Amino acid sequence: MRIRDNTRLANVFSKLLRFGVVQSAILAILLNLIIESLGRHSFLDGFGFMLKDPKVFFYNAFIIFVTLSISLIVKRRIFSYILICSAWLALGITNGVILSFRMTPFTVADFALFENGISILPNYMSTFEIVLAAIGTVALIAAFVIAFRRAPKRKKKINYKLNISLILVFVISLYGLTNLGIKNWWLSTYFSNLAYAYRDYGVAYCFTNTWLNRGIPTPKKYSEELIINIFEDGIPLGNIKANPLIPVTFTAGGEVENKPNIIYVQLESFIDPYMINGLKFSKDPIPNFRRLKREHSSGFLRVPSVGAGTANTEFEVLTGMRIMSFGPGEYPYKTVLRKTACESINYILKDLGYSSHAIHNHRGAFYGRDEIFSNLGFDTFTSLEYMNGVEKTPGNWAKDFVLKDEIMYALNSTKDKDFILAISVQGHGRYPETKRIPDEELVVRITEGIEDEAELNAMEYYVQQIYEMDQFIGELIDQIENYHEDVVVVFYGDHLPVLNLTSDDLVTYSVHETEYVIYSNFELRKIDEDLASYQLTAQVLELLGIQKGILPWYHQTRKNYGNYLDNLEILQYDMLYGQNYVFGMTNPFEPTDLKMGIRDIRVDDIFDFAGSTYVIGENFTPYSRVSVKGDFVDTVFVSPQILRIPGGAGSSNPEDYAISQVGKYNYVLSTVDVK
Numbered sequence: 001m002r003i004r005d006n007t008r009l010a011n012v013f014s015k016l017l018r019f020g021v022v023q024s025a026i027l028a029i030l031l032n033l034i035i036e037s038l039g040r041h042s043f044l045d046g047f048g049f050m051l052k053d054p055k056v057f058f059y060n061a062f063i064i065f066v067t068l069s070i071s072l073i074v075k076r077r078i079f080s081y082i083l084i085c086s087a088w089l090a091l092g093i094t095n096g097v098i099l100s101f102r103m104t105p106f107t108v109a110d111f112a113l114f115e116n117g118i119s120i121l122p123n124y125m126s127t128f129e130i131v132l133a134a135i136g137t138v139a140l141i142a143a144f145v146i147a148f149r150r151a152p153k154r155k156k157k158i159n160y161k162l163n164i165s166l167i168l169v170f171v172i173s174l175y176g177l178t179n180l181g182i183k184n185w186w187l188s189t190y191f192s193n194l195a196y197a198y199r200d201y202g203v204a205y206c207f208t209n210t211w212l213n214r215g216i217p218t219p220k221k222y223s224e225e226l227i228i229n230i231f232e233d234g235i236p237l238g239n240i241k242a243n244p245l246i247p248v249t250f251t252a253g254g255e256v257e258n259k260p261n262i263i264y265v266q267l268e269s270f271i272d273p274y275m276i277n278g279l280k281f282s283k284d285p286i287p288n289f290r291r292l293k294r295e296h297s298s299g300f301l302r303v304p305s306v307g308a309g310t311a312n313t314e315f316e317v318l319t320g321m322r323i324m325s326f327g328p329g330e331y332p333y334k335t336v337l338r339k340t341a342c343e344s345i346n347y348i349l350k351d352l353g354y355s356s357h358a359i360h361n362h363r364g365a366f367y368g369r370d371e372i373f374s375n376l377g378f379d380t381f382t383s384l385e386y387m388n389g390v391e392k393t394p395g396n397w398a399k400d401f402v403l404k405d406e407i408m409y410a411l412n413s414t415k416d417k418d419f420i421l422a423i424s425v426q427g428h429g430r431y432p433e434t435k436r437i438p439d440e441e442l443v444v445r446i447t448e449g450i451e452d453e454a455e456l457n458a459m460e461y462y463v464q465q466i467y468e469m470d471q472f473i474g475e476l477i478d479q480i481e482n483y484h485e486d487v488v489v490v491f492y493g494d495h496l497p498v499l500n501l502t503s504d505d506l507v508t509y510s511v512h513e514t515e516y517v518i519y520s521n522f523e524l525r526k527i528d529e530d531l532a533s534y535q536l537t538a539q540v541l542e543l544l545g546i547q548k549g550i551l552p553w554y555h556q557t558r559k560n561y562g563n564y565l566d567n568l569e570i571l572q573y574d575m576l577y578g579q580n581y582v583f584g585m586t587n588p589f590e591p592t593d594l595k596m597g598i599r600d601i602r603v604d605d606i607f608d609f610a611g612s613t614y615v616i617g618e619n620f621t622p623y624s625r626v627s628v629k630g631d632f633v634d635t636v637f638v639s640p641q642i643l644r645i646p647g648g649a650g651s652s653n654p655e656d657y658a659i660s661q662v663g664k665y666n667y668v669l670s671t672v673d674v675k
Contacts, residue, residue, distance in 0.1 A: 021069070021072070021166070023071075023081070024065050024068035024069050024071065024072075025061075025065055027064075027068055027081065027085060028061045028062070028064040028065035028068055029058075029061045031061075031064050031085060031088050031089065031092075032057065032060050032061040032064055032202070032204065033046055033047065033050060034046070034089065034092055035088060035089075035091065035092030035095070035203050035204065036049050036050075036057070036060075036092075036202065036203060038092040038093060038095060038096035039092065039095050039096055039099065039105065039198060039199070039203050040199070041096060041099070041100070049199075049202075053186075053200075055181070055186050056181075056186055056187070056200070056201060056202050056205075057202065059177055059178075059181060059187070059202070059205065060202035060203065060204040060205050061204075062173075062174060062177065063174065063204040063205060063208060064088055064204055065170070066167075066170045066171060066174050067084055067088075068081065068084050068085075069166065069167050069170050070084070070167065071084070072158075072163040072166060072167060073158060073160055073163050073164060073167070075158065088204075091106065091203070091204075091207060092203065094106050095198075095203060095207075098110070099195075101429065101430055101498060104194055104195060104305065104306055104307055104308045104309055104329075105194060105195055105198045105203070105206070105207075105329075106207065107194070107207065107210035107328065107329030107330075108207070108210045108211040108329065109210060109329045109330050109331050109334060110329075187201055187205065188200075188201060189209065189213065190324075191206070191209075191328045194206070194306075194328055194329055195306060197328070206328065209327075209328050210327060210328050210329040210330070213327040213328060214326075214327040214330055214335060215326060215327060215330070215335065215336060215576075215577060216325050216326055216569060216572055216573040216576065216577055217573075218573065218577075218578075219569070219570045219573055222570070222573070222574075222578060223581075224579075224581045226570065227570070227571070227574055227581040227582050228581075230554075230567045230570065230571065258486055259352055259353070259354075259417050259486075259544075260417070260485070260486035260487055260488050260520065260522065260544065261411055261417050261418045261419075261420070261485055261486065261487045261488070262345075262349070262354075262417075262418075262419045262420070262487075262488050262490070262540065262544075263407060263411075263418075263419075263420045263421075263422065263480075263487065263488065263489045263490065264317065264419075264420070264421045264422065264489075264490045264492075265403070265407075265422045265424065265473075265476070265489060265490065265491045265492075266310070266313070266314060266317070266421065266422070266423045266424060266492060266494050267400075267424045267427065267469060267491060267492065267493050267494065268310065268423075268424045268425050268426060268427040268428050268469075268494060269307075269427035269428060269429065269462075269493070269494070269495060269496065269497040269498070270424070270427050270466060270469060270492075270493035270494070270514065271466075271493050271496060271497065271514050271515065272285075272286055272289070272290070272515060273285045273286070273462075273463050273466060274507075275506050275507050275508060276449075276501065276505055276506060276507075277449075277504075277505055277506065277507060278448070278449040279446060279448070279449035279450070279459075280446070280447045280448035280449055281444050281445065281446060281447060281463070282444055282445040282446075282447055283443070283444055285444045285463050285466050285467045285470065286466060286467070286470040287470065287474075288470045288471070288473045288474035288477065289470050289473055289491065289515075289517065292473070292477070292491070292517045292519050293515070293517050295526075296517055296518055296519045296520065296524075296526060297517070297518040297524075297525075297526050297527045297528060297529075297539075297543065298515065298516060298517040298518070298528055299515070299516060299528050299529045299530040299531060300508060300513045300514070300515055300516075300530040300531075301492050301493065301513065301514050301515060301516040301530075301531055301532070301533055301536065302510070302512050302513055302530070302531070302532040302533065303316075303493070303494060303495050303512055303513070303514055303532075303533045304316060304322075304323040304324065304512070304533065305494065305495040306495055306496055306511045306512060307429070307495060307496055307497065307498040308495065308498070309331075309495060310367075310423070310494045310495065311331055311333045311367040311369075312331060312332075313494040313495060313533050314421075314423065314494065315331075315332050315333060315337075316532070316533040316534040316536075317492070317533050317534070317536050317537060318344045318345055318346070318376055318421070318537070319342060319343060319344050319345075319376070319534075319551065320343075320534050320535070320537055320538060320549075320551035320552055320554075320555055321342075321534060321551065321568075321572045322532070322534045322565070322568055322569070322572070323534075325568070325569040325572050325573075331367070332576075333367045333368055333369070333372045334367070334368060336576050336577070337372050337375050337376070338368065338371065338372065338375075339375075340375060340576055340587070341374075341375040341376075341377070341587065341589035341590060341591050342375065342376070342575055342576055342589060343549060343550060343551060343575060343589065344376045344377050345419060345537050345541075345549075345552075346376055346377030346378055346419060346592075347377040347549075347589050348541075348546075348548050348549040348552065349417075349419050350377065351548065352417070352546070352548075353416050353417060354416060354417045354418060354419050355379050355380075355413075355414045355416050355417075355418050355419070356377055356378045356379050356380075356418070356419045356420075356421075356592075357378065357379065357380045357381075357382070357410040357413070357418060357419070357420045357421070357598065358373050358378045358380070358381040358382070358420075358421045358422075358423070359381075359382045359383075359403060359406045359407060359410060359420065359421070359422045359423065360381075360382075360383050360384065360422075360423040360425070361383075361384050361387060361390065361398040361399075361400065361402050361403055361406075361423075361424070361425050361426075362383065362384050362397075362398060362423070362425040363383060363384055363385070363663050363664060364381065364383030364384070364385055364386075364596060364663060364669045365663055365664075365667050365669070369381065369383070370383070370594070370596065370669055373594055374591040374592050374593070374594040375589075375591050377589065377592055378421075378592060378594055379592055379594070379595065380410070380413075380594070380595045380596075380597070380598045381594055381595070381596055381597075382406055382410070382596075382597050382598050382599075383596070383597075383663075383669070384398055384623070384663075385596075385597075385621060385623035385661045385662070385663050385669055386596065386597035386598075386599065386619075386621055386623075386661060387402055387406065387621060388621050388622075388640050389402060389405075390402050393426060393465060394432070394436040394437060394461075395428070395429075395430065395431070395432065395436070395461075397425050397426055397428045398425055398426065399426050399468060399472075400424045400425070400426040400468070400469050400472040401468075401471075401472050401475070403422050403424065403472065403476075404472060404475050404476045404479065406422070407420055407422050407476065408479055409598060409599070410598055411483070411485075411487070413598050417485075424469065424472075426465050426468065426469050426472075427462070427465050427466060427469055427497065429462075429497055429498035429499075430498065431458040431459070431461045431462045431497070431498070431499065432457060432458065432461055433454035433455070433457050433458050434454075434457060435457050436457075436461055437460070437461060437464055442460060442464055443464065443467050444460075444463050444464065444467050445460065446459055446460055446463065458499060459499065462497055462499060473491060476489070477489070477519065480519075480521050481521055482521075483521060486520070486521065486522045487520065487521050488518065488519070488520045488524070488540065488543075488544065489518075489519045489520075490516065490517070490518050490519075490536070490540055491516065491517050491519070492514060492515070492516035492517075492533070492536065493514030493515060493516075494514070495514065496511055496512075496514065516531070516536060518539075518540060518543065524543060524544075525543065527539075527543065534555070535555050535559065537552060538551070538552040538553075538554075538555035538556050539555075541556075542556050550571065550575075550582055551568075551571065554567075554568065554571065575587075595670075596661065596669045596670040597619075597661065597670065599618075599619040600618070600619065601617065601618065601619045601620065601624070601659055601661075601670075601672045602617045602618045602619065602672075603615060603616070603617040603654075603657070603659060603672070603674045604616050604617050604618070605617075606649075606654055606657060606674070608648055608652075611646075611647065611648060612644050612645060612646050612647065612648060613644070613645040613648045613649040614642060614643070614644055614645075615642070615643040615644075615645070615657070615659070616641060616642060617641065617643075617659070618640065618641060619640055620637060620639070620640050620641065620642070620643050620659070621637065621640070621661070622637040623661050623662055623663065624637060624643055624659055624660070624661060624662075625659070625660050625661075625662045626643055626645055626649065626657060626658070626659060627657070627658045627659075627660060627671075628649045628650065628651050628656050628657055629651065629656045630658075632660075632662075632666075633645050633649055634646055634647070643659075654674045654675070655673075655674065655675070657673075657674040658671050658672060658673045658674060659671070659672045659674070660672075
């Protein structure tokens with residue numbers, strides 16, 4: 001009798017498994033368990049998430065189930081399972097891999113950065129690993145093709161009316177569950193820390209959020225009156241249409257008599273290693289930065305990114321806007337700034353006669369800066385492709401020493417005052433867990449705090465890069481100290497390094513805090529204050545007596561108000577997505593005619609010699625390539641004055657020639673015709 005009951009139970013279970021809804025439900029639960037385990041780098045932790053917070057776990061499984069339910073209206077149901085499951089597994093695997101390289105999980109915004117990720121892949125993976133990944137991708141595509149051709153078709157007729165109705169019920173149920181979860185606080189639409197959000201609310205939900213929630217939501221009761229009310233107890237401006245708050249004419253205080261040059265140095269993954277609990281070193285890794293902190297205005301800087309996302313810290317510093325107002329994981333550089341110019345320190349300072357320069361010892365096209373910087377008001381942008389004498393780290397990143405000469409050249413390039421943003425890259429991860437720097441070349445050793453050899457190798461590699469970056473800081477200050485004009489230099493870290501640091505590992509108990517210092521070669525009052533990165537520019541301008549621009553003025557006068565962040569978000573919406581009420585309903589900012597590279601690339605002579613064609617000129621770099629009649633030819637960089645074309649160019653007409661600065665994937669940043 002007992003055997004018969006078991007057989008009957010097995011038959012019932014077997015029949016249930018034939019239903020597409022049951023199949024989808026089982027697959028969804030298994031997929032979600034795998035995805036969560038991959039994100040946590042532990043199957044036990046993934047299983048623990050299911051037991052600890054079953055509501056959230058099964059809600060995420062239901063999201064996956066809804067996508068799998070599409071198979072109910074497909075004849076090749078098995079293939080549809082394979083396709084949809086593969087997509088979710090790809091998400092889980094990608095998220096797990098990315099979290100081993102950085103501290104920010106995989107988001108939809110990363111698709112916009114796909115080209116950037118491919119370009120720096122050699123910095124993270126060996127050639128063998130890249131080739132293996134490419135072979136695996138090709139094999140996977142081939143497997144899909146084979147699976148599609150061989151997958152069985154359902155012989156039974158599909159009841160489309162019933163199945164489509166079921167799918168609609170599932171979608172409506174998902175919508176209702178989502179609202180219920182948000183209302184009862186076991187889900188959230190606000191992610192103060194994306195990494196924590198993925199752990200707390202699930203990968204499927206959070207990833208979907210990064211897709212559906214983009215930009216800044218329209219404020220409630222958005223109107224001209226709402227904008228005016230933000231300023232009602234500020235400067236009496238009367239009717240906002242008649243007297244628009246255009247930043248380049250708006251002044252809330254006195255002018256600066258002797259305007260200094262202003263330099264921002266954004267330091268890649270730069271923190272004080274003594275911020276990490278328990279570590280001891282053979283010598284101070286950052287003596288120059290530490291001295292500057294003692295003698296000049298400084299403090300902790302709360303940044304929006306952890307382990308990656310340099311562009312978002314950069315955006316906050318330049319504009320005074322807060323990234324948390326945008327969609328989770330969003331990069332404004334890849335969305336709204338591609339088509340909209342917005343208020344920035346560059347536009348604010350232009351009215352005071354400043355020229356604006358950006359310098360970065362990495363690819364010009366990274367994060368689309370070669371296009372975006374025009375909408376942020378920069379006049380020139382000198383990227384790696386316009387630099388000579390660049391040294392590389394063992395991790396294949398450019399060392400920061402090259403920035404010193406580029407900064408000084410920019411300072412001397414105009415008669416006017418200059419604003420310069422120098423973006424560092426030397427401290428960039430990944431930090432190798434095998435020894436890449438011989439012991440005799442390590443300037444700073446870790447003497448206590450790490451037992452594991454792999455962790456020790458990674459940390460000592462990082463500290464070596466930070467030490468060299470600090471030496472660059474010292475060399476730059478030596479140059480600025482006796483410069484013939486007043487100069488302010490602001491140093492700040494863009495985010496924490498990718499070293500698996502948690503809040504408990506840090507003296508600040510926060511993975512979102514780096515440090516800043518405001519140096520000057522003239523007497524400037526010292527104010528030590530902890531800031532958010534979107535407040536930094538307002539602080540610098542206030543120290544200098546400059547009260548121009550909507551957002552700097554807002555930060556300077558409203559940061560202690562209770563509705564400070566709410567109104568900041570309203571202003572950001574109005575400037576980027578709304579009616580521009582704050583500017584009299586017209587965006588006053590026009591994209592600049594961005595020049596790539598400060599130095600003019602010039603050709604003086606072209607001649608043939610010993611079977612090769614030589615191009616003689618000025619300011620060539622290893623990224624200079626010659627084109628003849630519109631087609632690139634093999635180009636050998638000999639020196640900043642000489643390019644050689646092996647075998648000859650085949651033309652004696654100078655007008656057939658052009659010189660281009662070409663980055664990875666033959667991406668042309670600029671071209672100079674030979675006249």
